[in-house]
Amino acid sequence: MFWVTLIIKTDAAHAELLSDILIEQGALSADIHDAAADTDDEQMLFGEPGEICGEIWQNAEVSALFDQNVDIEEIVRDLTKAAQFDRPPSYRVERVEEQDWVQLTQSQFDPIQISSRLWIVPTWHQSPDPAAINLILDPGMAFGTGSHPTTKLCLNWLDQHIRNGDVLIDYGCGSGILAIAALKLGAQHVTGIDIDPQAINASEENALRNHCNSSDFEFITADTERALQLPGSADIVVANILANPLILLAPLLSNLVRSGGRIALSGILSEQADDVNSAYQSWFDMSIAADMEGWVLLTGIKR
Template sequence: MAWIQINTVVSEAIAEPLSDAFMENNAASVTFEDAQDQPIFEPELGTTPIWDRTKVVGLFDAETNPQAIIQQLTQQVPEVPASAYKIEQLEDKDWIRAWMDLFKPMQFGDNLWIVPSWLEAPQPDAVNLMLDPGMAFGTGTHPTTSLCLTWLDQHAPKNLSVIDYGCGSGILALAAQKLGAASVVGTDIDPQAITASRQNAERNHENISFELVKDFDSEPVDILVANILAGPVKELAGEFIRLLKPGGTLILSGLLANQAEGLVNHYRDLGVELDTFEQHEEWGLLAGIRT
């Protein structure tokens, strides 16, 4: 099936109303793209950030009259003139196959692999997690996820208890379980993340409990890993310490490298010496022991 795209670049304030207008005009989908290379490193919890200049793209059936759509859009969102819209023809191809071809098996450390479920594991005897890209954060492609997976591979939690705090897709919980942990639990503030984590656990034939933070409780564990953001990592310090056994290991990621020093000082004052630092691109991982 062939498609056309109608797109334009707008300010942050216009992006959502324009998206709504696209959908009201029967767009098959609407996507947002960064129009000026503006990374968003640390959004507020519970928010969906949009760039200052955002490219809004509506996808339509090729039989659609794009000029008629643009005329409707200018009436609904008069801030955007008709001349600002661009129309692009998309070739007819198997979009699902093209999307699947973007993802390949990824290796972390020596023994850990993340493998899309439709592919064969490159090393069948290695520790393989079957994980498909989805809406919840965490498929191994982000530097912070990669840092955490590599750390777990290098410090396999054999016979230890683990909490994955901010589980996203459940990828770190699954890695810990497959690397020999005695028990693993996960939690997140996002119901979608809990759903994705449970589905991924089922796909990997692992029995792991995932609960929303509001419903979550756990006895102190040997290892707590939190791949979230620097702000919440700082705010949750007391909770993380409560959930760790004395002598337990805390692994923190989701932070920018230039935020590490402040977190090291903050946690030192609370009795956790974060003496390990790893960096990938501009992102960092901290690890240390609770005294």
């Protein structure tokens, strides 16, 4: 068995319309992507949570997956009529063979070395270094597999700065990767906070998978009474979110850190660093601790 993918070249004004029409015509799935992806002309789009970006690539492609028995020419004729085009759009067809999709997905995620002693290892792999600190973590519904530069920046910083007995708060914990790493690096207790209940569930499962003692961690949603009891309790607060939420959360996050404690902020593009830095300078002596692929890690010590 196989499937066919119909790929139509279009522009920003028509991409969403074509995607909707293809779904109505029975496409199993449809997506919009940059026609220049992986070339020098690739157009990067960035947005923050809560913002309406309103942008689609000017040179776009709409890909729609169909069963092998469909009549592509008929679909294109019907699409041309439904979209009120004068002539059929430019398109191509690709064949998609049946595969072991689980195995294919797993093959895209190999162990990741963070430092000389810290690795992230999916459950289907053997650790390349059994003597290292290995974080057993699979890609899932919550952000944080260790592959993104922002997560790597945080993990490297924790590897260098966690001390035995530290109390840490991971705000926007996602998969729990930073909190779990902190425990394995010597923290006494970690608290992960997130607005998404699925992230809380994922973090708890990952912590248990990594043989963390249940008395040493807690994962809670941001609106719980327990979250209100945390101000001033942390030796370290780490938040890998995005620039705008970090700016809005500056008073809250700053209040979680004890005097003399540290804060580490990630999810910040280089050009956003000054704005985030300014938001925290009232409480911390801030600096750029590291950068990677256009992202920066800001850290500070509370006065």
